[in-house]
Amino acid sequence: MVVKPVVQWKNLLLKIAGLILFFPFSIVVKFFLHIRNFLYDHEWMHVTRIGTPIICVGSVTAGGSGKTPVVEFLAAKLSREGCRVAVVSNGYRKKSTGTILVSDGKTIAASVESSGDEAYLLARNFIKNNLDIPVVSGADRIAAVQYLETSFRSEVIILDDGYQYRKLHSDWNIVILDYHEWLYPHWAIPLGRLRDLARRIDDADAILVSKCPEQVDPKPWEIFQPKKIFSSYPISSFVNYHTNASISLGSIAGRSVLAFAGLGFHESFCRSLQKICGDYQAVLKDFIEFQDHHWYQPREIKRIIDKAKRDRAVVVTTEKDAVKLKKEWMTQQVDAWIAIPKIKFLDDTFEIWATSISRHLQKTQTADMVSA
Template sequence: MCLAVLDLAVNVNTSSKLTRALLYIPGKLYQFAVIVRNALYETGYLKQHSLEGATISVGNITLGGTGKTTLVEYIARYLSAEGYTTSILSRGYARKSKGQRIVSDGEQIFSDHLEAGDEPALLASRLPGVVVIVDEDKRAAGKTAEQRYQCEVHILDDGFQHLKLKRDLNLLVIDATDPFGGGEMVPLGRLREPLYGIHRADAIIVTRADRPFDEEYILNVVRKVCGEDVPVLYFYHSVTGLRDLKTDEIALPQQFYQKKVVAFSALGNPEVFIQDLLHYGMDVVLEHRFPDHHYYTQQEIDAIIQSASRVGAQAIVTTEKDAVKLIGINFAEIPVYSLQIEIESDDEIRLKSLLLRAITKKKREKKR
């Protein structure tokens, strides 16, 4: 039932009074189920399990894009550079496979976006040296990472609600421009669980903090639920280039100033993608939006190409998350680019300190 309600929230417009009335009872049932489940774990009635290695969870309290995947990539890259054998454990949302799949052993990629899901496939392609495993049971995935690849650190991708597995650092990611999903749980709002669930966070990561937002409101909510001791860190992303999907050559975003482009994406928050293009002066003459995690067909891409030709576009632009799902797709002669982004912050040192302290603490506990 929970997954059905989540899918419904993504695909249904809840702005009309009739729709809200029809969804009220399913929404309350879902809310009750989440509250009971959380209470069973918090009271110890349902058991949490631990992995041998340090476990770092990165997750959301809302549906839709918050920049979580970019943060997971940043953390995995940093820890790998520090010499830790690192794994990313993901459910692999919307993948076509079941059970456990080794997406990457750090040296070779074994699963494409259909078997792994788009986000794990993207992470595997961008993180050589990092093990990526998808499994509905993240504990089982972690065991495989430890026994087969001797991983010392695990990053739970989208792990905030995965209460079955204990974590040594619980990072909650919220979007500065829509931090709490309207204050209502799905399907009437975008909250995955009641707002008080943020009390489980060891740190709050506010993404897109370079955009206008109500910082006082966010801090008031966090302090009310979590107290004064939970750190709040601010991050944002910047565009570093656009990759030509045919040649892999990287162009500077400034080269697209005043160029007519057609944009397409399948994201939780596609508006941020469009704002990035507009920020660099691109003339977005047409936009195609698909549901989050959508798998493209050649027919859909052909329709996008035809529309680009019709409006006189000079290029088609998509995201890196979408680009991993376009292998084998024919784009004819029109150039197609994927937007390259990376995360930045004045709080990088604070985040790195939290990560290293959690790993060190876990090592000390193992020695006892």
């Protein structure tokens, strides 16, 4: 009975040590963020403007806020409304350099290793849903945007995670804030997760609060009126890794579950799985965390599979992780499922906002045709 207080004291001491160690670095990072934004705000740093309108989807925190699902939803909506859309991903931790064409909108043109997991996943999902949306991956967003502008004559380009890339002008900015995380005190990296000044949230055209619970308390978010939009990202179904067959949530009833993922913020995925397991009397036996954008090794997957066999558990992971797994690693002796989330908005504000952009683009295109 005396072990628990000892563990708590050890954790507290580790947190205090981390605070002392990282606090000076966070102060330095925040200082440089102030300087950098001051230079851009006063136009002392050059900003490139291109002819094609740009929508930037980003965040002021590092990883895990839910930017890529919003990019996918927005690109699909604009494409279905008749706009020629293209997407630029930064390709974080991809195993290549330069600007990579991931997809021309019809076929995959690069491997997941060369593209980066998020860019590859976007390209694959667009093709699967018969959406002609080219995807380019590259840290140099200006080069990537110029490539799309000349090669595909896109009418609008969406930047995935580009809010800190101030050297390229964006016509519309969407900032994503995690509902469960943002209302707590924030520190700049490495002590906290802030990678930009919190005041830059006010510069956005829309503020999308992601991963909301079923019952939202709107009061703490009133400071963002009228820009805020509430959304959630629940798991809506599963897909069998081996057969690609769709699996209902109810199929998890009574099962033991072993989950793993490499995300920027694991708590949201874990929370969703725990809720599903609770709803269907399943048991989440273990949740194994890896670094965001982790490139898996065969030995890591073997350990997961072996543990699942011992526990007679179904293995569950995310779409972003599944695209990096090799078929030969995943034995069919163990059920392996991919969790499929679906973005939901608590009202129609975001769809109205996206439709207004679509109409603006169509009017601009019509005016250009008339003037030509």
